[in-house]
Amino acid sequence: MGLNKKINSYEYVMAAYIKNLRQQQGIGVNQLCGGLCSESTFIRFEKRERTLPYETLGRILERLGNNIEDVHIYLEGDEYDKWACRTKVIYFIIKEDYNSATEILERYKEQYPKKTKLEEQFYYRMKAMIEACQDGEREIIADNLRQALARSVVDISPEGVAKEALSIQEIDMLLDYYRYTDVSAGIFRQIISYICDRKWENVATCKILPKAIYYYYLALCEEVAFDSWGIDQLIMVEKIVSESIDEQRKIGSLCFLWELLTIREGIYHAISDKMELDQITKKRAEDNSRWKAALEWLYKDQHIPERTINTAIYYMTFNVENLGKALRKRRKMLGLSVSEIAEGVMDQKTVYRIETGEVKGQKYHKLNYLERVGLPNQLIHDIFITDNLEERDLFMHMRKAKSRMNYEEGWCDLLTLKEDYKCKLTYNEQILRWYELAYLVDRRKIENGDALLRIRESAELSVNWKSLTRAKHHYYSYVEIPFLKLYFQCAETFFENENVHEELEAIEKYCFEYVDDELRYNHFKSMLSVGAVIQSVLGNVGEYEKSNKWCKRIIDMSLACRKLRRTVDIRYAMWWNKREEEKTTDVVPLSNLATLSNMLMKYEDEQFFLNKMYKVGR
Structure with a gap:
């Protein structure tokens, strides 16, 4: 059951993987760790000389376009409680219960005054999202987004962003910030190009690209009324929208899908008013109308709005467990006594303290406990554990x-x-x-x-x-x-x-x-x-x-x-x-x-x- 000597934790397993992926994508150390940790800290991590906090590690993986929905994480004490608090905020935003979301978010701020930069970022991002969902003042929303971005993004100008490696969460915040500060459509076009140029997994791209395209379309319409668009502009936007929809179809992603289908429906109507559609475009237009109608049926059937209300789910950290509670349940499931867990590796008091979350440090005791109950002896692990x-x-x-x-x-x-x-x-x-x-x-x-x-x-x-x-x-x-x-x-x-x-x-x-x-x-x-x-x-x-x-x-x-x-x-x-x-x-x-x-x-x-x-x- 024990791990290879070179692989004594998930963080070390991922160090080689992250380094290889970073080099494969042509991303420099300063680009990847900017706003998260110092270059020297990150270099030591890649050399397996130190670990990184789970939130920082997750954000780095996201900046590389990696799907982290399969990463399993054990947390303890305040770390778990903070995660649970954040998750409840996300839940209530998704359910459009903004009073409950606000109450828990403010409790999160008061109960945990010592927060990391990413935890502070979460607070300001959710505050902005709740305000936006309730049609709050644009200046307040923009200010909260600005404060959220400042916690991890070094330069939020379009020129600065082009030099950085940003995660889905960071691009999501940036898109909303640009939207609430009324930037030109050209800025959103730059973000679309930035996303498309990244060598991301399709799942990651399909989360954020449709939103960027939707905001690009809205900005274009504000600059020039849609009815005044020329045929070249209609065809150009249709191409961008269609390529995104085709990728979403492959993986079954709903991210801003209704919005893109609606945009494309309007474009096909506008083109048909100016010229006769060829057979391929006519078939696409017919399919688009059928798909949109079926999606609208589904949303009505499930009593949820067609329009994307928020992107709170992007800020979830999935597969998190309370370590002590999980170990206690596992021990009882296996019918093992505290003394059997402790035998030869720790005293019984340590077992009790691990189960109640009182132990700080002594990581090797926790790893031994995990191994004793037939679990991977790692506090963070992926679905398949390898550094290759x-x-x-x-x-x-x-x-x-x-x-x-x-x-x-x-x-x-x-x-x-x-x-x-x-x-x-x-x-x-x-x-x-x-x-x-x-x-x-x-x-x-x-x-x-x-x-x-x-x-x-x-x-x-x-x-x-x-x-x-x-x-x-x-x-x-x-x-x-x-x-x-x-x-x-x-x-x-x-x-x-x-x-x-x-x-x-x-x-x-x-x-x-x-x-x-x-x-x-x-x-x-x-x-x-x-x-x-x-x-x-x-x-x-x-x-x-x-x-x-x-x-x-x-x-x-x-x-x-x-x-x-x-x-x-x-x-x-x-x-x-x-x-x-x-x-x-x-x-x-x-x-x-x-x-x-x-x-x-x-x-x-x-x-x-x-x-x-x-x-x-x-």
């Missing part, structure tokens, strides 16, 4: 291939990883086993009974199966949750078995704790995945009310995090439940889900919904 850039890139390529159902390509990547990967952790072994089984299940290359046996064997590399599913207290690792999801996916046909039924109830109870309070978006990825299986099993055995409750939770999380694909799948599940329970003949949801699937380039799903419509209408 090629290995990490191969792993990410394999994940993307699976999500796009490119099974042959993904399977080849998996076999290469299994043979060659260097960091031989139990955790890594389990991750690769899970992907192997998931590929086999998805491709129907394994019987459900055999899959269940192999899932249990793989999960038991870290914890006994009975403890995993039957203990009174539960705490699962980042990899055990996917095993449980896959297990119940394969065990659905055995649900009448009393053991399987009880196991599902235990997992449902565990997951419910993560999706039913103001911290519900924290583990949105794993909860979307597991929740989808839970609702499916419940629906298939006739427990429609419970299934629908899970569907509503999943759709709430998915839309809040601006994800469309899962929303479409689960909205169909709600229709199916109604069909089974009430024999509904309403095909409106199916028609719109087919259109949304077309927009997402999921053409098999589109045909499935169309066939279902035909059968229901017969």
